[in-house]
């Protein structure tokens with residue numbers, strides 16, 4: 348059975364291996380011992396911090412563990428509020444009209460404006476599923492479990508949730524958008540710039556980034572073509588988020604121009620359709636039910652599973668198997684929050 352739980356120090360080696368496997372362009376897991384250790388420490392602080400009344404610099408990192416082998420097969424993260432102790436950057440794509448009625452000329456051009464508009468919002472990040480666990484619902488589970496967690500602990504998160512999607516780059520890490528920036532403003536390659544931001548070294552952005560609006564039609568054709576486009580490998584993740592109600596509001600990454608998508612927590616489909624109910628335990632009845640994502644209501648001892656359960660909305664009762672209840676560390680009468688894997692339309 349696969350469970351999702353907070354990362355602990357004992358998972359360090361697995362996290363390191365995942366950082367290596369995830370490769371270039373996976374900004375949030377750079378191969379760097381100090382940084383990865385800090386990530387585990389910060390996650391433990393976030394999960395054990397009591398009485399949080401508003402989002403702050405908490406950084407939650409979950410792992411998926413295959414309980415039959417004890418192996419960590421994936422990661423998933425939430426930054427409660429970005430840009431609180433550093434600056435958080437985007438380019439915003441907007442339009443400018445240059446028109447002359449007298450001359451009967453009307454030109455609409457796009458511009459990219461450097462901004463910090465998403466300061467203070469919650470970011471979902473660091474989603475990675477190892478090769479051996481791909482397929483089935485594991486990827487969806489790792490992603491959607493965050494919406495249940497955020498709904499259950501709303502005071503810890505912003506109402507606006509964003510996800511930065513990886514933009515277009517080739518196998519060697521060459522990004523057409525970055526190449527234009529590199530030629531005119533930076534003198535380092537994309538992997539280096541991406542690595543520096545990943546380890547939290549972001550001053551060079553403020554120092555070197557063009558801060559005045561850029562006319563898109565002055566960029567190279569290759570750079571123009573990838574604005575707001577995702578990396579092929581990121582398409583399934585984007586589709587999943589779009590299905591949850593996320594959309595791009597014109598904000599793109601400052602390095603590779605990949606889209607940032609946004610949704611209100613209360614409008615996210617899995618969060619909105621989730622129910623909170625006390626449980627009873629009955630193996631046979633649970634086996635008859637539909638597959639759901641289920642979380643317990645704890646932060647420090649958070650657990651999630653995806654399995655068949657019975658849901659009786661009239662009686663306000665969720666029927667769990669003994670195995671599911673044990674994995675969630677809940678007993679009869681305890682509450683869980685759940686959402687169906689397949690939405691009923």
Ligand SMILES: NC(=[NH2+])NCCC[C@H](N)C(=O)O
Pocket residue numbers: 374434435436437511540541544545600601602603
């Ligand atoms: N692909 C990247 N590494 N982009 C740079 C980081 C952008 C991010 N929004 C930040 O300000 O931290």
